[in-house]
Amino acid sequence: MHEVWLIARREYLERVRSRAFLMMTILFPLFIGLMVGGSIFAGKLSSGAKEIAITSNNEVLARAVATEIQKERPDSTRTKDPEIVVPASEAQRAELNRRVDDRLLDGYLWLEQKPGMAVPEATFISRSAGDLFSVGGLESAVDRGLEREQLLQHGATSAEINAMTRRADIQTMQIKRGQLVDRKSVV
Secondary structure (H helix, E strand, O other), X not given: OHHHHHHHHHHHXXXXXXXXXXXXXXXXXXXXXXXXXXXXXXXXXXXXXXXXXXXXOOHHHHXXXXXXXXXXXXXXXXXXXXXXXXXXXXHHHHHHHHHHHOOOOOEEEEEEOOOOOOOOEEEEEEOOOOOHHHHHHHHHHHHHHHHHHHHHHOOOOHHHHHHXXXXXXXOOEEEEOOEEEEHHHOO
């Protein structure tokens, strides 16, 4: 039995001393840490306050989208409401491009409503090509803005639209030791 123990010990030490084992023991956790840290850093960068403009040839649509963006973002992440530029023109596009390039604006949403089309062409222009977090929120805001505009065209008032599109506030509860407890008070 003593010989088996000596052989197992020698094999173990031989494997531990190998370069591959040392590389994987050190580099793999480091790689995972960099991936997690990079994701957290990217999330913090994308969730910061954004200065954007909404440009459209349809003023009602631009204002509806701005309203939806204002509702979506809490006050802590918004420095000011989106700027509305109507009617859209190529000269204004050049000016907005300059402002984005000069870092006076984080980006702008270009909405072009073409005759006979129910949905406008929407383009988001920013300095960062990987600004996917903003694009997802903007797509949602444009969709809800289109709904708001169509409801306004059909005679609904702004108060009625707000009542119809109000989001539900879901409270979370937890059962702990057979008792229903508000999740906020659970530590």
